[in-house]
Amino acid sequence: SEMDIIKETYEKIKNMEIRGAGRIGRAAAKALKEYALKISHLNEEEFKNKMREAGNILISARPTAVSLPNVVKYVLKGLNEENPKERVIERADEFINSSLKAIENIGKFGANRIKDGDTILTHCNSEAAISVIKTAYDEGKDIKVFCTETRPRNQGYLTAKTLYDYGIDVTLIVDSAVRYFIKEIDIVVVGADAITANGCLVNKIGTSQIALIANESRVPFLTAAETYKFHPKTIVGELIEIEERSPEEVAVFEDKYKGIKIRNPAFDVTPAKYIDAIITEVGLIPPQGAWYIIEKYFGWLEK
Ligand code: RUB
The missing domain is CATH 3.40.50.10470 (Translation initiation factor eif-2b; domain 2)
Structure with a gap:
């Protein structure tokens, strides 16, 4: 289903296949982006609800690394802006790029x-x-x-x-x-x-x-x-x-x-x-x- 990318990322973070706060953050951003692309046919209201639901699932994967809730919040902030469907995707990319630059x-x-x-x-x-x-x-x-x-x-x-x-x-x-x-x-x-x-x-x-x-x-x-x-x-x-x-x-x-x-x-x-x-x-x-x-x-x- 469309939700697979979220569930897979949730599992990988939970079982530590993806681990380390930075990697966890970028994986969550990437999953949200891919999910947004998959459900972009939905009407705006449904799209927003589904994105928030996906965000909550990802956040529940591990409780300590704050990168996880911080990135979900950062990406989903795009839902309150004009053109929310494009904005969440742009914000996911923004996070990934800026987090790599930050490491540098x-x-x-x-x-x-x-x-x-x-x-x-x-x-x-x-x-x-x-x-x-x-x-x-x-x-x-x-x-x-x-x-x-x-x-x-x-x-x-x-x-x-x-x-x-x-x-x-x-x-x-x-x-x-x-x-x-x-x-x-x-x-x-x-x-x-x-x-x-x-x-x-x-x-x-x-x-x-x-x-x-x-x-x-x-x-x-x-x-x-x-x-x-x-x-x-x-x-x-x-x-x-x-x-x-x-x-x-x-x-x-x-x-x-x-x-x-x-x-x-x-x-x-x-x-x-x-x-x-x-x-x-x-x-x-x-x-x-x-x-x-x-x-x-x-x-x-x-x-
Ligand atoms: C990883 C860990 C790392 C931080 C920072 O714990 O404690 O020091 O996450 O990593 P775990 P980074 O293996 O349990 O996820 O600088 O890569 O974000």
């Missing part, structure tokens, strides 16, 4: 913080953080990168392979080895699933203990976050839901041990005080500047 700018700004000879630590698999690392490398800086495995889904393997393919000196470590190696690390750069109004970072589970370790060792901790990773509703006091995924991702025991409880939160919250800077496509900001970004890019008290 984040790379340039972030690379200014990487010095020749630096060893960088990253966690999980973030396009934005990888852009910073690749750009520093492209500038001719002699860099090394440590990647954590990122249990339970091991997204760190993806990062290690991507950087290795690019020609960068990469070392893979288990998540619990961060403190053991911190004295070899000059700077930490991670991505973001969401940034709150008070400058906290929501990112892959384990990020906050890395920030704590970096802070204790006076190693700068930076997060690379496009402006659409900022969470507008946190400005009115809304909290971000931390996704808890299936226990099977962590361990599967024989029946005798089924009573062992397993918890599997996918993300955690890093307090603003452990973050040296947030690298956005409009520049580096202190975590205290998060409120300003939300106010400027999402409008005060967004509905």
Whole structure:
């Protein structure tokens, strides 16, 4: 049916075939665009209702990465403009293009913080953080990168392979080895699933203990976050839901041990005080500047 593209994208995001906040956002924009093209024969009222319904389905795929509701809202804003059918398609393309451009700018700004000879630590698999690392490398800086495995889904393997393919000196470590190696690390750069109004970072589970370790060792901790990773509703006091995924991702025991409880939160919250800077496509900001970004890019008290 016409809805297939929405359902398929929903499934791929839910089962993490498509993952990482930026990729999730672009996949949702692309699905909305393709769906809009498929249902463009409907009358305007029906078209709008169907598009809103599709948006809600996509948003329900994963709860934490704010890129998902932010992009759906961005695209569907076109429904309230003249020529809504064309506008949603244009806005989907606008988002995709500007999000790719944002990654490029984040790379340039972030690379200014990487010095020749630096060893960088990253966690999980973030396009934005990888852009910073690749750009520093492209500038001719002699860099090394440590990647954590990122249990339970091991997204760190993806990062290690991507950087290795690019020609960068990469070392893979288990998540619990961060403190053991911190004295070899000059700077930490991670991505973001969401940034709150008070400058906290929501990112892959384990990020906050890395920030704590970096802070204790006076190693700068930076997060690379496009402006659409900022969470507008946190400005009115809304909290971000931390996704808890299936226990099977962590361990599967024989029946005798089924009573062992397993918890599997996918993300955690890093307090603003452990973050040296947030690298956005409009520049580096202190975590205290998060409120300003939300106010400027999402409008005060967004509905
Ligand atoms: C991915 C993750 C990434 C952010 C940012 O978690 O925590 O650090 O999404 O990624 P998951 P990007 O694998 O559970 O989706 O910079 O690519 O948007």
